[in-house]
Amino acid sequence: MIGQTIRDLRKQRKMSQTELAKILHVSQQTVTAWETGKAEPSSSAISSLADYFNVTTDYLLGRPEKKDDNAKTADIEDLDKMIDNARSFGGKKMTENDREIIKAYLKGFYDNKNQGK
Incomplete structure (x- = not known):
């Protein structure tokens, strides 16, 4: 390698x-x-x-960067809570489906970002 x-x-x-x-x-x-x-x-x-x-x-x-898994979990939980509590964006109402799409997008974004490191 x-x-x-x-x-x-x-x-x-x-x-x-x-x-x-x-x-x-x-x-x-x-x-x-x-x-x-x-x-x-x-x-x-x-x-x-x-x-x-x-x-x-x-x-x-070929080693990945050392990560603080506890901090990562806390960050994701905070992000989940923030998105769950969001009721609107840009003056438009957010549906539960909107929130789930945003969470899935962000999870994919951060998963891909962490794989590159």
């Missing part, structure tokens, strides 16, 4: 493996081994890669 991420980041910069190797002070064969999964970069190499590509080490490792 990390190898594919390194490869994708390198290609986004239109760099060769040799160019990346020179920047990181490793051999081109080492970069090839990382990208093909035959070797794993050291922790110092991961740190250097993250710094160079301006990403987090968690991103390189």
Whole structure:
């Protein structure tokens, strides 16, 4: 997984493996081994890669951002209460169906937003 991420980041910069190797002070064969999964970069190499590509080490490792699940649940519950209590929007009456549509839309929006991270 990390190898594919390194490869994708390198290609986004239109760099060769040799160019990346020179920047990181490793051999081109080492970069090839990382990208093909035959070797794993050291922790110092991961740190250097993250710094160079301006990403987090968690991103390189394929880890999602740490989330406070309790805060997320509380936020969703607050949003649900707010929508449930909404009676109008823009001067027009909101029906129960309107509220359910809005909740479904927001849930989908935040689910997709969190998957990208």
